[in-house]
Amino acid sequence: MESEERVARIWQARKLVIAAMSGCDSPQIEAILRNADTELHWALWNLGEAVSLRPELDYGESA
């Protein structure tokens, strides 16, 4: 897989995770999903992507 495709898939994964987190009524599941998004944001950061300093700051654009 080329780097561009990997980056695109990670962005997609973040959208899915953030969508699953929306309105979540389980603190456990929301906490797990939040961790998942933190890791995906961190992967994009280390691939040199122009993500925000903290994952929550991206939500407006990517959710």
Added chain:
Amino acid sequence: MASVPLSVLGSKARASRFWNEASETMPRAKLDALHLHRLRALVRYAYDFSPFYRRKLDATGVKPEDIRSLEDYRRRVPLTDKSEFIHLQREQPPYGPTLALPQEFIAHHSETSGTTGVPLAIPFSMLDTVRYGESWVYGYWGLGIRPGDSFYFAFGWGNFAGFWSAYWGARRLGCRVISGGGLDTKGHIEAILRLKPTVLISTPTFALRMASVAADMGVDLAKSSIKFTYHAGEPGPTALPAMRRQIERAWGAKAGELLGIAELDAFAPGCPNGDGVHVNEMSVYAWQIDPASGNEVAEGEIGENILTSFANSAQPLLNYRTHDLVRRRSSCACGRTWAKFEGSVLGRTDFMVTVRGTNVYQTAVENLLGDVPGVSMHYELVFTREGGNDVMTVRFEPEKSIAGDRALWEKTAREAAERIHKALHVRLEVTPVEPGSLPRYELKTKRIVDQRPKEFRRTLDR
């Protein structure tokens, strides 16, 4: 039946020379563009969320939108210093107006060791701990440590950020972690023999102390399961080649280290070539100044390292004075494009003394002492002020092999003084002291005893 994964990492990833080749070998132009983007976002973030930075930037008339180039950032964003943070935290404990996140985001609290009396409080968000731990892994991987290795942590689990972050890194890499918390030196040695870890994490001097105690127990640690030793917290095998030789001989292992600053990041993993450290340019932005004039220094010149961290969202650090003197290079035979500091930290702006017109740095003296036969690893450098001049005196304990022969102590002292004179062109007093009389440390070994009046020294807690 579903197949079970048999490895923490796939074979392709495991075969990589780099933890992240794309970032570690990123071309300079791309790194510069990335840094500019991240610095602009960081200045905006700090201005919006940290009362400390808003006041500081307002006082200098700089707005986030004024930063349009890396040069703008270096020239217009004011320098910050640890003493400012300590002062504000004392006024409003624990973090004062330096905090940029609500308290509920603080996932981990650390402190500096507070050897000058006032520890700096360090808040980390969960994301900050992920980033901090990751910084260690670049060095682990470069040294050859892989999933399947197991880490032994030879230290107590206090508030010291260095080793907590080393632990976060070991977890990220997917290795087994063995805590030595609460054990004495002999207990650590017994645990290593019993549990057979392959990686030792400790301060460099504690690694040597363990080897010395093991020898007294009749144990040769060079025959133990340890394959790698990895160090931080004080000058180690990269800064002090003599120390590398001692550690690698005593443990029969490959020694590595990284350069970190507790309140900032484990920001510079050791180069696999062993002759310097590489700045983790995914997490920090580094540039260097002449500490006297404040002017930026060119590549290859020694300058004070100024750091900005992208990794600290709880307590941002922008243009932070480290007081570490480094020599920066932009290329390395190992293939990394990340800036390299040859020999790691060459000295401290506050631990340099001018003796009879000659600048003498702590590490330069330590490097020479490590090679003098008869000088043990237990020594200290005493700074005094006499007749308007700085004076440095070396006090050392003789090695056990000559402990009973005082004439050899004196001969060793003369040899050390002569080597220092020949290499550094300065005559220092070198004095042997009784074996066992200097203090022992599990964490940071205190090499400097600064007896100069306060107005002649800095009071940084390092």
